[in-house]
Amino acid sequence: MENERKLTIARAMAEAVAQEMRVDPSVFVMGEDIAELGGVYGNTRGLLDEFGKDRIRDTPISETAFIGAAVGAAQDGMRPVVELMFVDFFGVCFDAIYNLMAKNIYFSGGNFKVPMVLMTSTGGGYSDGGQHSQCVYGTFAHLPGMKVVCPSNAYDAKGLMTAAIRDDSPVIYMFHKGLQGMGWLGTEPGANVHVPEEAYEVEIGKAAIVREGGDVTIVSLAQGVHHALKAAKTLEADGISAEVVDLRSLVPLDRETVLKSVAKTGRLIVVDEDYHSYGVTGEIIATVAEHDLAALKAPPRRIAFPDVPIPFARVMEQYCLPNPDKIVAAAREICPAGAPAA
Amino acid sequence: MAPSKETLGWMYRTMVTSRRYENAIEKIYLEGKTPVFNMARGPIPGEMHLSNGQEPVAVGVCAHLKPEDIVTATHRPHHQAIAKGVDLDRMTAEIFGKATGLSGGRGGHMHLFDADVNFACSGIIAQGMGPAVGGALSRKMQGKPGVAVAFIGESAANQGAFHEAMNLAAVWKLPMICVIEDNAWGISVAKRTSTSVEHNHVRAASYGIPGHYVSGNDPWKIYEVAGEAIARARAGEGPTLIEAETYRLAGHFMGDTEGYRPKGEKQALFERDPIPAMRKRLEAEGTFTAAELDGLEAEAAAAVDAAIRFARESADPKPEDALTAVFA
Structure with missing residues (x-):
């Protein structure tokens, strides 16, 4: 259809987060450069203006602390969406991810919920070297206790983000840099597709x-x-x-x-x-x-x-x-x- | 602020409960593990880290906490859990790996979670720091009452997670208190050989927050310092770092022969055992009579006995339940 609204994955992600933040005060975002800058991949652009510094929080470069903090906030009734700028950086904070975030529901026998989304960029192809280009999908998918999603287009990106935020379990949201629609990372036109304006979910776990x-x-x-x-x-x-x-x-x-x-x-x-x-x-x-x-x-x-x-x-x-x-x-x-x- | 008589009674009874609890666990832990020590055997398999001697810190801090306040504890969590009011029966059943345990046997002694009193602990050094910061952030963002206390050992102050979390708590001015139980030993490595400063509370300066040192494993002093820090946090004035001297009267874990301790150290520590010392002072100051203190000890013993009985009589979990509760 000619009048279809096409979005990039970056904009689709930001739209999903914004729509959930409007209806659910427990949703907030934190990470490095996600507020003033709007995220280095554009996926939090515009959120600071609408929601302010309290709910859109730039963090220090302290992934262990802010991902660990997201676990604590999630256990206390909040729904944090946190960004690990490059998935390659998991090496400095994996304890908070796979020993806390992924295990606390199980260790508590289901008495604690950990409703948080960890969004992180994957992929190379633009000569960024071996610490800024990895995917490590299998590493995350291998370890139990985390849901893992990896959208290929903007429609799925929005629906999976909405589903991830609403989920009571932790979700690793892996977005590929080459699909974000950021010109400087190359652009895959096939990823920019029609995205409905209203909120919707793409079920996690369905191919x-x-x-x-x-x-x-x-x-x-x-x-x-x-x-x-x-x-x-x-x-x-x-x-x-x-x-x-x-x-x-x-x-x-x-x-x-x-x-x-x-x-x-x-x-x-x-x-x-x-x-x-x-x-x-x-x-x-x-x-x-x-x-x-x-x-x-x-x-x-x-x-x-x-x-x-x-x-x-x-x-x-x-x-x-x-x-x-x-x-x-x-x-x-x-x-x-x-x-x-x- | 001095503790009231009622608070002192609670503190003493809780310290005795914790000690009797550890003594009971120690005995049961060894069932099936002699004459040849095998960690996998007996009614309580796995590692066991006892908290004997460290009770004053837990009670001095937790005396100021309400169920809504958040505590993250360590791999040596029993005294902290008991002081925070974790359900003793279900905690014991969890330590035994029973179906009635706090998490149905999925966690064990290093992974006790009680949502009713906002208590969680974990097995890796300094791991509770981030979640405590997050809990404090959650309360601040929601405008809900409550502070978060992270108990850690002195060796955890050398972990990256400690520094990152203290900085984050300070920069966001969160209602968080980090309490360092300094028992002077990181398993077998003495603090003086692992730590660049004599006292960890001085590290508070690098986060621009108050840092306090409490010497002598003294429940009165800990109560006073913790009370100030918690009141400060409740008033929205930000985090505090407290370092409290304490004594590890047991090994790092059961089975630890402690050959690394200097000769005579253990005996000197036992002479300063905080429980008889507290009893002596309570009697000397006339706060409680000997009979009243006997009564508190009897209450403690009854609670421990009941919890052990509950755990022993509880059924094992269904093996296939291992496959449940991975996701919420």
Whole structure:
């Protein structure tokens, strides 16, 4: 539709937070550079003007303290939304995240709630070096007690943020820098989609089929979804029909949607910008293998970041990153040449 | 401000309850663990950190707290939990890993959570600092009454979390009090070999907040200093750092042979045991008669006995309940 309102993920996130803050006084935001600056990725822009310094709080560079404080505030009836500027920074504050935030509901036998959102940026591709480019999706998804979401477009970004704020459990909200719609980080036009003005939720733990196909299932998340959609377009010309599954959430993981798709196509490629081993790609393939090995007509393939720190040099980083060409090549290897479209 | 007779009675009874509790736990902990010590065996498996000797700090501070006030405690939490009014029966059942425990056996002795009195503790050094700051922030933002107290040991003052949290509490002027129980030992490492300052309260200067030192493991003095700090926090004047000298009369954990202690140190500490000292002073000053103090001790003993009985008689959790309560 021509009159559709399209938003960037950054604006969709800010809109979701603002709408929840208007109706729920317990929601507040804290993090580094999220007030005056509006967040280095723009996802808190405009909030300070509307809500003021008390509810939109710039913090010192003290991730252990302010994430730990978010846990304490959440346990006391508040709903903090906190930002860890780069997910790479989890190394200085992971105790507060996985030993407190993720465990206090369980340790309390459900008597304490920890309704907080930890939003954090992921992803590289712009030569920011190996401490500002990681995804570490698998690291967070591996440890129990945290829900993990990773939107690929603005519609999901808003709905998942709304659902995350309303959730009584902690949610790690991982947004990919390359999808934010910030010009200086490159822009993926496919991420800017129609976003309804009213508040709505996208259910945490539900994947989406973003393209239907019959020959091969490509499972991905965040920026990988856009690579997969581009690859699917190329493959169509080859007569290979690709179905693309956007996981949207890693915890809980929508195994059903993946299994159903693979049952239909019989072939599986998993695309993940996180490191190759012990991660999302392995988990998805294991899910299919455990359920019904016979569903696979060909060995599954994974396209992920090699098990090396992220290099700086453009040619080296681009060599390592997933891209549509790598997906096309993998699909051609496992799909019979010229297979008719489903 | 001196404690009233009623408060002193509560403080003494609570200290005795805590000590008797630890003595009972110590005995039961060793069931099944002799002649060969095996931490996994007996009615109370796992690590056990007893608080014998550290009771004055807990009661001197908690005497000023109400159920609505927030406490975060440490891996050595029993005295603090008892002083904060955590349900003793359910706390004991949790320590035994029973279905009736505070969290149905999911936490254990280092992870006691009682929402009714806003008490939580955790097993990693200085970990409660951030949540205490957050609890205080929550009260300030909501305009709700209540302060947050983070109890930590002296070794926690060398953790990054301590410094980050104190700075944050100070810069946001939050109703938070950090209480350092200085028992002079970080497991086997003496404070003087790990800490760049003789007294941690001087570190308050680096956050621009008041810092106080309380010597002698003295419940009266702790009561007085804590009272000022808590009143200050309630009045919106911001955080305070309190360092209180205390004595660890037990090992770091049960099974600790304490070979690192200088010869004679333990004996000297036992001679300064704060519980007989408090009883002596209460009698000498005529605050309580010997018979009244006997009565308080009997009440303490009855509460401990009842809690131990409750825990022993409670059922184990269903194994498969391990898979529940991960999310709210």
